[in-house]
Amino acid sequence: MKLTNVKDYMVYVELADGAPVNASLEILTRVSRLAPKSGEQVTAVIIGQNVSEGAQTAIAAGADKVICVEKEISQLEEYVQILTAIGKKYQPRVFFFPATQMGKDLVPVLSYKFDTASITDVTDIVEKAEGFDYVCSSYNGNILNEISYEAGFPQIVSVKSSSFKKELDSSRTGEIISEDIPVDRSLIKTELKETVKEIAEAVNLEEAQVVVAGGRGMGSKENFELVKELADVCKGVVGATRPAIESEWISRAHQVGQSGKTVAPKLYIACGISGATQHISGMSGSGYIVAINKDEDAPIFDIADVGIVGDAVKVIPLLIEAIKKEKAQ
Amino acid sequence: MEILVCIKQVPDDSVEIFLNENTQKPDLEKVTPVVNAFDTYALEMAVRLKEAAGGEVTVLSVGDDSVKNSLKNCMAVGADHAYLCKLDDYNETDTFTIAQSLKESKEEIEKQTGKTFDIIFCGKESTDFASAQVGPVLAEMMDIPVITGIVDIEEKDGGVETRQETEEGYHVISCQGLCLVTVNKPKYDPRYPTIKSKMAARKKAIDELDTAKAGVTVLHTEKVYTPAKRSAGVKIQAESAEEAVAQAMDLMKKAKVF
Secondary structure, eight states, X not given: OOOOSOOSEEEEEOEETXXXXXXXHHHHHHHHHHHHHHTOOEEEEEEESSOHHHHHHHHHHTOSEEEEEEOOOXXXXXXXXXXXXXXXXXXXXXXXXXXXXXXXXXXXXXXXXXXXXXXXXXXXXXXXXXXXXXXXXXXXXXXXEEEEESSOSSEEEEEOTTSSOOOOOTTOOOEEEEOOOOOOGGGOOEEEXXXXXXXXXXXXXXXXXXXXXXXXXXXXHHHHHHHHHHHHHTXXXXXXXXXXXXXXXXXXXXXXXXXXXXXXXXXXXXXXXOOOHHHHTTTTTOSEEEEEESOTTOGGGGTOSEEEXXXXXXXXXXXXXXXXXXXXX | OEEEEEEOEEEOTTSOOOEETTTTEEOOTTOOEXXXXXXXXXXXXXXXXHHHHOOEEEEEEEEOTTHHHHHHHHHTTTOSEEEEEEOTTGGGOOHHHHHHHXXXXXXHHXXXXXXXXXXXXXXXXXXXXXXXXXXXXXXHHHTOOEEEEEEEEEEETTEEEEEEXXXXXXXXXXXXXXXXXXXXXXXXXXOOOOHHHHHHHHHSOOEEEOOOOOOOOOEEEEEEEOOOOOOOOEEEOOSSHHHXXXXXXXXXXXXXXX
16 A cells, blocks of 8 residues: 655654643654655644643644544554554655554554555655655664665654754644544454553653763672762763663663663763663763763773773762762852 | 564674775674674563473574574574574664564565564674664564563563663563564573574574565765874883872873862
8 A cells, every 4th residue: 555645744742641742842843843845744643532731742742734643442453453544544745653562563554555564663864855764773872874765655764762853832833633543353363461550760860961881890789879879969860871771770660772762861870881882872872971980991991071080989978978069059 | 371582693792893994894804704693682582482381482683694604603502493594784774664574574484484482582782883773673674562671571471571771771562472582692691502502593494585675775985084183191110109109299280280
């Protein structure tokens, strides 16, 4: 089912606990800058319950139109049915998704339905004379690939969070369109029996101004507490590397890197982190990087603004005291 | 349960791979090919399911002759049969071609052996390109449901019940009838081969299939390049931790990070 009469850019706005995820808002802001030049508009799509507040946020972030589907659904197959119907009706030139778990599941399935192709984890959009190229990485972020579509619409891409800056302008206005799209339950072959919440805390790494992260070099769960203390003092959010999470020092909601979150805070303090590419690719966009590591040859020092060669377990308590003193002044 | 596990051979992901500026390709010389990490988790989960529910595990890959070694390794850790769908340049091949070739191969294996698969396992993504597309596209091509990123599975009421990892916890998703699952890192590690299992695997045949079928791709790589690197700042190597922290604080204050 190729689309031939395409126009406008469509952005799927995923909701988490009723609010739009950052990655979707970041895409809206970025695409709203690109759209006017090409005479296109930006349409957001929201599916869920009580979506009106989310729709307003989407408009503030850059949507000209918001298609609202008021429906409580939870399964991939239901989302696929609704988004396929919307794609068919509105014929977008590009269909953007946040590269969340859901977004990454939707993109390949929809690309097959629309007989086109999809690109996962896009980190940049390059403007061309006609349309866009998309940048994504391979080999843990060591190599970047700029990819174009030779033919076929809609172009379907998922965009990694923190790739762009979101800007909310509450004075913006936009049109709200309500769509009622039926879901054919008889086509759904899986059953969602239970949703279990294991991680109670809300970890908003992507929006944090300060991230204090710990890695294998912290040595133990007890020592990892120091990372949390330092984060408290800096009013930051705790991050962690994959080894720290696999050692169960902290929940996986805190993971920064290729297989976790991509962050770009103003200040990033890396404690006992050697700096494997898998981690660096998730935090190298940070404003100011401080690294503490025993190994003076650790690759993290190649990208740090300030590197302290030393045992993080000894350095952090001193740093906490110094920052407390600084803040008290 | 008849289980099919699709695997991809990738360059060892514990080695940092960079672009060779002369060839404009990833520098893969001296990098050992291995079974994609997420596919090893998929295979381990499939073998555990077989051990609990009975049946056999068949592994399938699309690739050149070198992939036979990876398939042998799979047979040393629990796979009963292995098939290679012959395709050169498999690493540069698009999602649809790989998925289409897997689909044709699955049908060919069923035709040759007379068995029908009850479930298909794939890794959640590959460690080289990490597009996480082949599993969902293969399921869509076969018109069967896909459950992504699972960390556990068991046979239940003639179907399967899976645990899908989510940001905040997990979903319990069940399916009756043929389905495809993609596997995330479970709580356990894949088993190691023994000398005995390695010897046995070496003797087993790998059946070749000529079922590769090109899909139409509309994507074109315009440019491959190395990301701009941040430059290093100041590295403090002081006599004492106190001194190092004092120096670091001075620099941070100057940069107005607080």
